[in-house]
Amino acid sequence: MHKVEIKRIKLDSISSIWKDFISLIYPEFCLSCKNELLSAENMICTSCRADLPKTNHFDNQQNELWTKFRNRVDFEYAIAYLKFYKKGKVQPLLHSLKYHNNQEIGIHLGNMFGVELKQNGFSGKFDLLIPVPLHRTKLIKRGYNQTDLIAKGIAERVNVTVGNNIVIRTQATKTQTKVSKTERWENVADRFEVTKPEAITGKHVVLLDDIVTTGATFDALADAVLKHKPLKISMLALAEAQRH
Numbered sequence: 001m002h003k004v005e006i007k008r009i010k011l012d013s014i015s016s017i018w019k020d021f022i023s024l025i026y027p028e029f030c031l032s033c034k035n036e037l038l039s040a041e042n043m044i045c046t047s048c049r050a051d052l053p054k055t056n057h058f059d060n061q062q063n064e065l066w067t068k069f070r071n072r073v074d075f076e077y078a079i080a081y082l083k084f085y086k087k088g089k090v091q092p093l094l095h096s097l098k099y100h101n102n103q104e105i106g107i108h109l110g111n112m113f114g115v116e117l118k119q120n121g122f123s124g125k126f127d128l129l130i131p132v133p134l135h136r137t138k139l140i141k142r143g144y145n146q147t148d149l150i151a152k153g154i155a156e157r158v159n160v161t162v163g164n165n166i167v168i169r170t171q172a173t174k175t176q177t178k179v180s181k182t183e184r185w186e187n188v189a190d191r192f193e194v195t196k197p198e199a200i201t202g203k204h205v206v207l208l209d210d211i212v213t214t215g216a217t218f219d220a221l222a223d224a225v226l227k228h229k230p231l232k233i234s235m236l237a238l239a240e241a242q243r244h
């Protein structure tokens with residue numbers, strides 16, 4: 001064995017000991033179940049990772065999410081990665097991403113989504129990925145768009161171009177959880193504006209949001225995008241809200 005390799009192994013074990021030492025003083029906790037993480041675990045513990053509820057509908061083009069949009073938008077594909085249940089495993093992850101300034105988990109979840117997309121043959125299938133934009137006021141308040149981070153994570157695993165500055169949100173919406181189902185439609189209706197139509201025309205455009213509930217946001221964004229003649233349009237959501 002060369003000297004350099006020996007040195008590297010020593011450094012690796014020192015850094016692992018150091019990491020264990022640091023975690024004794026500053027233990028890290030699973031973002032989902034709040035149990036203490038082992039030093040080899042990252043943000044989500046092994047048990048929660050195994051229990052994350054997945055849609056597993058990637059290989060079914062006419063899955064239930066696609067069917068939900070059937071008479072509203074002509075999506076080529078409609079895919080969600082996780083199932084979002086109230087007080088379930090996914091809720092604290094999205095909460096940490098949106099309200100606790102945890103940008104790292106956004107990229108990490110995007111990476112996980114991207115791996116599954118790649119495994120199901122979606123690398124290179126879409127030309128342009130458009131994360132649902134936030135209104136400027138909200139972006140300034142939060143400091144980042146959580147969906148941009150998920151997009152970044154996906155693009156690290158599958159071959160796709162991310163377009164963060166092609167569409168703008170022209171009016172702030174009320175916090176969607178505080179309004180009724182019918183109000184949600186009115187809140188988001190026709191509030192997106194394409195600023196770079198040349199980026200869309202002739203492309204297979206895929207829209208991305210962190211969570212899909214009624215689908216009203218996708219309807220409104222698709223409406224704005226379809227005016228500029230994309231070749232095809234699809235949608236992705238990190239999670240799909242479940243009724244039960």
Ligand SMILES: [Zn+2]
Pocket residue numbers: 030031032033034035044045046047048049
């Ligand atoms: Zn956990």
